[in-house]
Amino acid sequence: MGEKKKKIIKSIKIDLDKCNGCRACEVACSAFHAAPKYSSNNPARSRIRVIHEPLRDVYVPVYAGEYAKAECLGRDKYVIDGKEYDECGFCRASCPSRDIFKEPDSALPLKCDMCEDDPPQEKPLCVQWCLNDALIYEEREEEVEEEVKLEDVEIGMESMIDKYGLETVMDTLARISATKKE
Ligand code: SF4
Numbered sequence: 360m361g362e363k364k365k366k367i368i369k370s371i372k373i374d375l376d377k378c379n380g381c382r383a384c385e386v387a388c389s390a391f392h393a394a395p396k397y398s399s400n401n402p403a404r405s406r407i408r409v410i411h412e413p414l415r416d417v418y419v420p421v422y423a424g425e426y427a428k429a430e431c432l433g434r435d436k437y438v439i440d441g442k443e444y445d446e447c448g449f450c451r452a453s454c455p456s457r458d459i460f461k462e463p464d465s466a467l468p469l470k471c472d473m474c475e476d477d478p479p480q481e482k483p484l485c486v487q488w489c490l491n492d493a494l495i496y497e498e499r500e501e502e503v504e505e506e507v508k509l510e511d512v513e514i515g516m517e518s519m520i521d522k523y524g525l526e527t528v529m530d531t532l533a534r535i536s537a538t539k540k541e
């Protein structure tokens with residue numbers, strides 16, 4: 360059992376009735392996370408994606424969660440108040456079954472970091488830019504068990520190993536490090 364400690368829990372409440380699918384949140388997120396910041400924007404690498412089906416009046420903002428190595432054995436599909444949502448429509452995983460929540464060029468997993476990056480933001484960028492107030496930011500304090508945290512680079516490496524195999528990744532790293540030393 361780990362130690363207990365106080366932690367600020369950050370959450371974003373999503374009001375589907377207020378989202379009109381404008382996708383300003385995707386633009387703001389991808390621009391904030393570009394390197395250098397705001398140098399480009401590409402919704403394909405946003406850590407929030409809006410499931411957008413105007414004919415069914417479906418607009419569902421979904422935040423990138425954890426990297427999933429394998430697909431689930433079955434898929435869910437929801438019908439709520441007579442409205443049919445897409446298969447896996449509420450799932451946050453960066454998963455082999457789909458393209459969202461992956462870097463478009465490298466397929467490295469993307470995860471929402473609540474904009475904790477430098478400089479620290481008072482509110483996440485997507486919340487600031489949602490002019491319809493569909494995204495509502497909340498903080499509260501909770502006692503939690505200290506967890507072992509995988510750094511982003513470890514998660515990225517793990518996904519590369521899952522995709523290409525340990526040997527290929529090690530060979531590639533050895534080749535790159537040799538050229539860097541030249
Ligand atoms: S900015 Fe707000 S209203 Fe626009 S798509 Fe995102 S969540 Fe929906």
Ligand code: SF4
Nearest residue numbers: 388471473474483485
């Ligand atoms: S909280 Fe920040 S990182 Fe997460 S989706 Fe919103 S803008 Fe992107």
